[in-house]
Amino acid sequence: MSEDARVGVFVCHCGTNIGGCVDVPKVVEYAKTLPHVVFATSNLYTCAEDGLSSIRDSIKENNLNRVVVAACTPRTHAPLFQSTCEEAGLNKYLFTFVNIREQCSWVHMKEKDSATEKAKELIKMGVARVELLEPQEEVQIEVIPSAVVIGGGVAGMAAAISLADQGFPVRLVEREKELGGFVRNLGYIWQERREAVGALSSMIRRVKNHRNINLYLDSEVVAAEGFIGNYEIVIDTHGEQKKDKVGVIVVATGALEYIPEGLYGYEQYDNVITLTEFEILAKNKKLPKLSSLAFIQCVGSRGQDKSYCSRICCNVTLKNAMNLADNWKNMLGLEEAGKVVESIPVEKAIPAEIAERRRGRMGRRDREAGEKDEAEVAPTRLDIAVFNRDIMSYGIEHELTYNKTKEKKVRFIRYTPQNRPKVSHEGDKLVIDYWHDTMQMQMKMMVDMIVLATPLVAQPDAKEISRMLKVPLGQEGFFLEAHVKLRPVDFATDGIYVCGTCKGPADIPEAVAQGMAAASRAAIPLARGYVQPESLVAFVDSDVCSGCGTCIEICPYNAIRKNAEGVAEITVAACKGCGNCGASCPKNAIIMNHYTDNQILAEARAALQAVNG
Amino acid sequence: MSEFEPKIIIFLCNWCSYAGADLAGVSRYQYPTNARTVRVMCSTRVSPQIVLELLKDGADGVMVTGCHPGDCHYINGNYYTERRMEMAHRLLKLTGLESQRLRLDWVSASEGEKYAGVVTDFVKELKGLGPNPVHKDAKLASRLKAAVDASKNFRLKVLSSKEINLISKGNAYGEKINQQSVEGIMEQATEDEFKASLILQLTNKKSQSVKELAKELGEPTDRTIEHVVSLRSRNLLALDHIDGATPKYKAIVTGGA
Numbered sequence: 001m002s003e004d005a006r007v008g009v010f011v012c013h014c015g016t017n018i019g020g021c022v023d024v025p026k027v028v029e030y031a032k033t034l035p036h037v038v039f040a041t042s043n044l045y046t047c048a049e050d051g052l053s054s055i056r057d058s059i060k061e062n063n064l065n066r067v068v069v070a071a072c073t074p075r076t077h078a079p080l081f082q083s084t085c086e087e088a089g090l091n092k093y094l095f096t097f098v099n100i101r102e103q104c105s106w107v108h109m110k111e112k113d114s115a116t117e118k119a120k121e122l123i124k125m126g127v128a129r130v131e132l133l134e135p136q137e138e139v140q141i142e143v144i145p146s147a148v149v150i151g152g153g154v155a156g157m158a159a160a161i162s163l164a165d166q167g168f169p170v171r172l173v174e175r176e177k178e179l180g181g182f183v184r185n186l187g188y189i190w191q192e193r194r195e196a197v198g199a200l201s202s203m204i205r206r207v208k209n210h211r212n213i214n215l216y217l218d219s220e221v222v223a224a225e226g227f228i229g230n231y232e233i234v235i236d237t238h239g240e241q242k243k244d245k246v247g248v249i250v251v252a253t254g255a256l257e258y259i260p261e262g263l264y265g266y267e268q269y270d271n272v273i274t275l276t277e278f279e280i281l282a283k284n285k286k287l288p289k290l291s292s293l294a295f296i297q298c299v300g301s302r303g304q305d306k307s308y309c310s311r312i313c314c315n316v317t318l319k320n321a322m323n324l325a326d327n328w329k330n331m332l333g334l335e336e337a338g339k340v341v342e343s344i345p346v347e348k349a350i351p352a353e354i355a356e357r358r359r360g361r362m363g364r365r366d367r368e369a370g371e372k373d374e375a376e377v378a379p380t381r382l383d384i385a386v387f388n389r390d391i392m393s394y395g396i397e398h399e400l401t402y403n404k405t406k407e408k409k410v411r412f413i414r415y416t417p418q419n420r421p422k423v424s425h426e427g428d429k430l431v432i433d434y435w436h437d438t439m440q441m442q443m444k445m446m447v448d449m450i451v452l453a454t455p456l457v458a459q460p461d462a463k464e465i466s467r468m469l470k471v472p473l474g475q476e477g478f479f480l481e482a483h484v485k486l487r488p489v490d491f492a493t494d495g496i497y498v499c500g501t502c503k504g505p506a507d508i509p510e511a512v513a514q515g516m517a518a519a520s521r522a523a524i525p526l527a528r529g530y531v532q533p534e535s536l537v538a539f540v541d542s543d544v545c546s547g548c549g550t551c552i553e554i555c556p557y558n559a560i561r562k563n564a565e566g567v568a569e570i571t572v573a574a575c576k577g578c579g580n581c582g583a584s585c586p587k588n589a590i591i592m593n594h595y596t597d598n599q600i601l602a603e604a605r606a607a608l609q610a611v612n613g
Numbered sequence: 614m615s616e617f618e619p620k621i622i623i624f625l626c627n628w629c630s631y632a633g634a635d636l637a638g639v640s641r642y643q644y645p646t647n648a649r650t651v652r653v654m655c656s657t658r659v660s661p662q663i664v665l666e667l668l669k670d671g672a673d674g675v676m677v678t679g680c681h682p683g684d685c686h687y688i689n690g691n692y693y694t695e696r697r698m699e700m701a702h703r704l705l706k707l708t709g710l711e712s713q714r715l716r717l718d719w720v721s722a723s724e725g726e727k728y729a730g731v732v733t734d735f736v737k738e739l740k741g742l743g744p745n746p747v748h749k750d751a752k753l754a755s756r757l758k759a760a761v762d763a764s765k766n767f768r769l770k771v772l773s774s775k776e777i778n779l780i781s782k783g784n785a786y787g788e789k790i791n792q793q794s795v796e797g798i799m800e801q802a803t804e805d806e807f808k809a810s811l812i813l814q815l816t817n818k819k820s821q822s823v824k825e826l827a828k829e830l831g832e833p834t835d836r837t838i839e840h841v842v843s844l845r846s847r848n849l850l851a852l853d854h855i856d857g858a859t860p861k862y863k864a865i866v867t868g869g870a
Contacts, residue, residue, distance in 0.1 A: 473723070
C-alpha cells in the first residue's frame with residue numbers, strides 16, 4: 001500500500017430489513033473507531049440516489065481512497081456501488097462489499113444483539129480487506145456479434161426472432177424435428193379459442209424465413225467453451241458436428257409434463273389421462289365420446305411428489321372445462337351438419353394416440369391398448385367436475401373465467417392432501433371416492449374419463465446443459481437465474497441467459513415475454529461490441545517462479561504457459577481468476593489479483609480479534 | 614455470555630455457496646450468529662496454508678464451502694480443493710488439534726436450507742469440542758506453526774496439486790498411479806514434511822539433540838536421525854555444538870518469509 005488508506009464506511013438500513021434487526025447507529029459508531037476509517041455513516045437505502053450521492057460526495061469531501069458498503073449482497077449490488085465509486089474518480093477495485101442482510105439480519109432475526117456484534121465484525125473484516133486492495137485496470141475484449149439460442153419452443157423462438165430483428169445472426173438449435181416445443185401438444189390457446197398450432201405457425205414461419213436465423217433442427221449443442229463475447233460451441237446434427245463461435249448463449253430448453261405413475265389409477269385404467277394428453281386428444285379431435293369427466297388438480301405437485309405449485313394447471317383446466325361446457329359437441333366430434341345429437345355414444349377405450357405416446361416413453365414397459373367397449377347410450381349432457389385443493393386462477397382475466405366456469409355448472413369439489421380422492425373401476429365407469437368437506441360425508445362419483453393435472457417438470461437432461469455451461473440448477477431441477485427478482489433472465493455467469501419453462505412453469509405469454517427479455521439482455525453486449533471482464537486474474541512474479549510447471553498442469557483454462565525465460569506466464573484474456581494456480585504454486589510466486597493471500601488472511605484474521613464497544 | 618460461542622470462519626465460493634448462503638437469508642432460514650464469512654471466487658483459492666494459519670491464530674473452526682463435485686464454475690476447481698483440504702486434515706491430525714475443526718462441504722446456489730443446517734451443525738460440534746486451545750498450549754502452537762510451514766512446502770504443494778492428474782492422466786512418463794498408492798505417498802510425505810518443519814520449529818531458538826527431538830516428535834531416534842540428515846542436506850539445519858558426546862542441532866534461519 002503506497003498511500004495511507006482513507007476508508008469510508010456506508011451502512012445501509014435497507015428500510016427495516018437490516019435496521020429492524022441490526023442496531024445500525026451503533027454499528028456506524030463502531031466503524032468510526034476502526035483503523036483507517038475516516039468517515040462512517042448510515043443510509044436508509046444506500047442503493048437509492050441519496051445513498052449513492054452520499055458515497056460520491058464523501059469520497060470527494062473526505063478524500064476517501066477506499067469504500068466499504070455494508071448492505072445486501074454483492075451478487076446483485078456490487079456493480080452499482082462500484083460504478084458509483086468510479087463516478088467519483090475512485091478505482092472500482094478499491095471497494096469492498098459487506099453483506100449484513102442476507103448473511104446477517106435476515107438469518108438472525110431474533111438475536112438482535114449478537115446480529116449487531118456480527119455486523120460490526122463483518123465490517124471490521126471488510127475494512128481490513130479494503131485497506132490492502134490495489135487498483136486494477138480492466139481490458140476490453142471484443143464481442144462476437146452473434147447468438148445461439150438452445151431450444152425452439154415459444155420462448156426460444158421469441159428470443160431468436162427478437163435478436164434477429166435487431167440485426168444479430170442467431171443460431172437456433174432445436175432437438176426435435178419440429179419447432180414449437182411443448183405448445184405443439186396444446187389444443188386451444190386460452191380465451192381466443194384459437195388453435196395453438198395456428199398461433200405457433202406464424203412464429204415458426206418468421207423463424208424459418210428470417211435471414212438472420214440459422215435453424216438447426218434435430219440438433220443439439222454438445223459443447224460450449226469460452227466466456228462472454230467469445231464462446232466456441234459445437235452443434236451436433238445427427239452425429240455431424242459443426243464448430244461455431246458466438247458471443248452470447250440463450251437457454252430455452254423447456255419442460256416436460258410430470259408422469260403420475262401409480263397415482264389415481266394412471267396406467268391402471270384407460271381413460272385416466274394427464275392434462276397434456278387431454279390437450280393432445282382435443283387438438284387432434286380424438287377425444288372419446290363421453291358423458292362425464294372429472295379433472296383432478298395438483299397431481300404430483302404441491303408436496304405429493306414435487307414440492308412446488310406448477311401454477312399454470314388451474315388455468316389450463318379452467319380453459320378446458322369452459323371449452324367443454326360451451327363447446328363439447330364440437331370437441332367430442334358429435335357435431336355433424338344439420339344433425340342434432342340426442343345422446344352421446346360413450347367410448348371407454350384409451351385412444352390409440354395416447355397409447356402410442358405412452359409406449360414411446362423411455363423406460364416404460366409396453367402395454368396393450370385396452371379393448372374397445374361397445375358404445376352405449378348416455379344422456380345428452382356432459383358432466384364436468386374439478387377436484388381441487390384450491391383454484392389459483394392467477395392473472396387479470398382468469399378469475400372471471402373461473403366464475404363463468406362455475407356458472408356453466410362445472411362442479412368444483414375441494415379435497416385436502418390428507419383426504420385425496422380415490423379412483424377405482426366399477427362396471428364400465430371410473431369411480432371417484434371422495435370426502436365431501438361441506439357435507440362431511442364420503443361420496444362417490446361415476447365418470448367416463450379422469451384428467452390429471454400434473455405439473456411441468458424440469459427436463460431430465462438439464463443437468464448436462466448445466467454442466468456444459470456451468471450454470472446452476474435449483475432444487476427441483478429447473479435452471480436458477482442470477483436473482484429471482486432483479487435479474488430474472490440472466491444467469492450469474494455473464495453472457496448466458498435463460499427464459500421459458502426451463503426456469504420454472506410459465507404460460508405462453510410469460511414464456512414469450514421471458515424470451516424477449518432474455519433477447520434484450522443478450523443484445524446488450526452484442527450491441528456494445530466489447531466486454532470489460534473483471535480484472536480478477538493471476539499474476540506470476542517471474543523472479544520467484546522456479547518454472548516447475550505445476551500451475552500449467554492444473555489450470556482449467558490452459559491460460560498459463562512457460563515463456564522464453566522458462567517461467568510461467570499468464571494469458572490474461574484466457575484467465576478466469578479461479579485462483580487454483582495461486583493455491584498450488586510451490587514457490588508462492590503466483591498472486592491472485594484482488595484475492596491475494598494477504599487480503600484473504602487479513603479479512604479472516606480481523607474476525608479473530610474480539611470486538612470492543 | 615456464559616456459554617462458549619465458537620468463532621468460525623467460513624469460506625464461500627462466489628458462484629454456489631455464497632449464493633446458497635444468500636438464499637438462506639432470502640428464505641429466512643435462521644442459524645447461529647457464529648459464522649464470519651469470506652467470499653472467494655472459487656474454493657480452490659483457499660490453500661491449506663490459509664486454513665491452517667487461521668486455526669493457528671485461534672479460530673475455533675474453519676469451513677470451506679464450494680460447488681458440488683462436477684458443478685464447479687471453474688470446471689474442476691473444487692476437486693483440487695478437496696485434495697488440498699485432505700492434506701490440511703492430515704497435517705491437522707499430526708498437530709494433535711481436533712481435525713473436526715476444519716470442514717469441507719458442498720453447498721449449491723439452491724441449498725439455502727442446507728447452508729443454514731451445515732452452519733448450525735458445525736456450531737454444535739464446535740461447542741462440544743470447546744475453545745481452540747492453541748493460545749494456552751505452547752506445544753500445540755508450535756506444532757500448528759509447523760503444520761503451516763509444511764503446508765507451504767514445495768513437495769507437498771506440488772504433490773497435493775498433482776494428485777488428481779497422477780491418478781487420471783499419469784505422471785510425466787504417462788504411467789497412471791492408483792489412488793491407493795497416491796494416498797500412501799501423500800500420507801508419508803505429509804508426515805515427513807510435518808516432522809521436518811517441527812524439527813525446524815523446535816531448533817529455531819534453541820539447539821536440540823536428536824534424542825530431545827525424537828521425544829518431541831514421539832518417534833524412535835533412528836527415524837529422527839533420518840529427518841535430521843535430510844534437513845542438513847537441504848541446508849536447513851546445522852550442527853550447533855557438541856554437548857559432551859551429544860551433537861546439538863539448530864535451524865538455519867534465513868531472512869524473509
